[in-house]
Amino acid sequence: MTVRTSTTRLTVAQALVRFLAAQYTERDGVRQRLIGATWGIFGHGNVAGLGQALIEARDVMPFHQGRNEQSMVHAAVGYARQSGRLSTHAVTTSIGPGATNLVTGAALATVNHLPVLLLPGDVFATRVADPVLQQLEVPYAGDVSVNDTLRPVSKYFDRVTRPEALIPAALQAMRVLTDPVDTGAVTLAMPQDVQAEAHDWPDEFFAERTWVVRRPGADPTELAEAVTAVRAARRPLLIAGGGVHHSRAEEALAEFAEATGIPVGSTQAGKGSLRYDHPQDVGGVGHTGTATADELARTADLVIGVGTRYTDFTTASHTLFTGDGVRFLNLNIAPYDGHKLAGLPLVADARSALTELTQALGLHGHRVADAYVTEYSEDKERWEQRVDACYEADEPDVRPTQSQVLGALDALADESDVIINAAGSLPGDLHRLWRARSRDQYHLEYGYSCMGYEIPAAIGVKLAAPERNVWALVGDGTYLMMPTEIVTAVQEGIAIKILLVQNHGYASIGGLSERVGGERFGTAYRFTSADGTFTGAPLPVDLAANVASLGMRVLRAKTVCELREALAEARRADTPTCVYVETETADTVSGPPPAQAWWDVPVAETATRPSAVRARELYERHVSTRRHHL
Secondary structure, eight states, X not given: OOOOOOEEEEEHHXXXXXXXXXXXXXXXXXXXXXXXXXXXXXXXXXXXXXXXXXXXXXXXXOEEEOSOHHHHHHHHHHHHHHTTTSOEEEEEEOSTHHHHTHHHHHHHHHHTTOOEEEEEEESOSSOSSOSOTTOOOOTTOTTOXXXXXXXTTXXXXXXXXXXXXXXXXXXXXXXXXXXTTTOSEEEEEEEHHHHTOEEEEEGGGGSOEEXXXXXXXXXXXXXXXXXXXXXHXXXXXXXXXXXXXXXXXXXXXXXXXXXXXXXXXXXXXXXXXXXXXXXXXXXXXXXXXXXXXXXXXXXXXXXXXXXXXXXXXXXTTTTSOOOTTOEEEEEESSHHHHTGGGOEEEESOHHHHHHHHHHHHHTTTOOOOHHHHHHHHHHHHHHHHHHHHHHOOSOTTSOOOHHHHHHHHHHHOOTTEEEEEOSSSHHHHHHHHOOOOSTTXXXXXXXXXXXXXXXXXXXXXXXXXXXXXXXXXXXXHHHHHOOTTHHHHHHHTOOXXXXXXXXXXXXXXXXXXXXXXXXXXXXXXXXXXTTSSSOSSBOOOOHHHHHHHTTOEEEXXXXXXXXXXXXXXXXXXXXXXXXXXXXXXXXXXXSSOOOSSOOOOOOOSSOSSHHHHHXXXXXXXXXXXXXXXX
């Protein structure tokens, strides 16, 4: 007997959009849409396929019109992070440059373990029109297109060359997007002829499907070893990474820290895991960390990494953890990260394992010595006084330093504010100085540190949390990379706030260049001098006027006093608003304390210029302190 399955005849693009609208995630009993909306820029590779499908499905699939393909991915990533990786957006582009513009955003998503679905158009699967406009011909492989550039930056890649191939490809894509270990960019390359081809689809394909995001607990043997390691430590330090936020493990971390007295430092991705005023919070750790956290790291006998990848900024290029006999306990949902630095792995969901570890230690009444708590508490208080000094403006009628800009915003912000940044000199200042007041206030993309991320990501965050005040903190270098989504914010009335800091160049790289013997060459936005260096007068660029030309309201601030007033007015605004302020130029310091730990940027081994020679001598001294943990 043949069982007949009811079917619906749709194009591949129509079927995909209908399928995506029926996908849900669930964690801890909370259910939500997996694909909350689709971003798109249309061209000949997707306009008749996915473009047509999206207008038919506009009642079930919201659509956002982007201006740059890379920035659309950034907006989707910002939305995904604010949504706890339980919901994300899809992004569709045409073939050619539209597809290759996705690569940077895809890499950012994958590096940061944040889900995003990419749907680039592709060349004809049937090859009846070959080559088509924008097709890259590859003489040695007929099945390669520019979309293959997305393979190394995607956690899953498939090319849908037949209508029936969509079903397994779409299901695999959802599996990866919802996997807490493997999530990242997922690419379904969509040949333009296949998008428009009709097929009889089984109706079961369009039924609502819920993907449960798991919380695996700790292995009993690994948990027992972890308990033994913690009980044996006299100077333990916990490092909170982005995995704490992804797991929503902030409360479990606070309970662990309060029960044990163990101090908690944080990576850029993990900052805010504890409030800045929590007794066990000692601030950022690593090259951009606080003196308190870094000194604890140097003397720690056990480093408990929770949800961190141990990047070189965190380890100070393997020069930070120098205590005698220091060991590592790595609580991570990914086995790859759990085994780093020859540490004891505790492979599990962060919230689950922290809860289990707290309970197991509680059975033994474990807590660090009071003297250790007093030591880091007093050191933390001294650091807070340094932060106050950086934020303080004795002369409110003068141009602010960058740290005073942050101080003005810090004084205004409460738990509802979200600050977004990714690159330049701001991440270091923020990691050392910012006082995070809630688990998701501090949104730093520092895994890929991509200039141009801030404005589109702010749009994504605001779409995920429309009730929040969302600030994109942007330097002039970053702004010039990607301001285009301001138009999207204006078009859709997405009331993000932009704090645009003009310091006439790449301040962060300028400072680094000076330290490594590069003499700030090519890092300032100035006219070219006779000797070929960029040391002339600052360029007469009016970025505030540029912002206004894109339709956004602009508030100019020339002094500390005006800045405070402008920030307060922007915060009250219910329309997209930019605060523009000019700080000290790129060849002056921004004001915060210097780096408290080293970062390895190789210096020329041979050079004739004195600055490079001196930099190499200092470099060799630092390299000699590097330690490999085996």
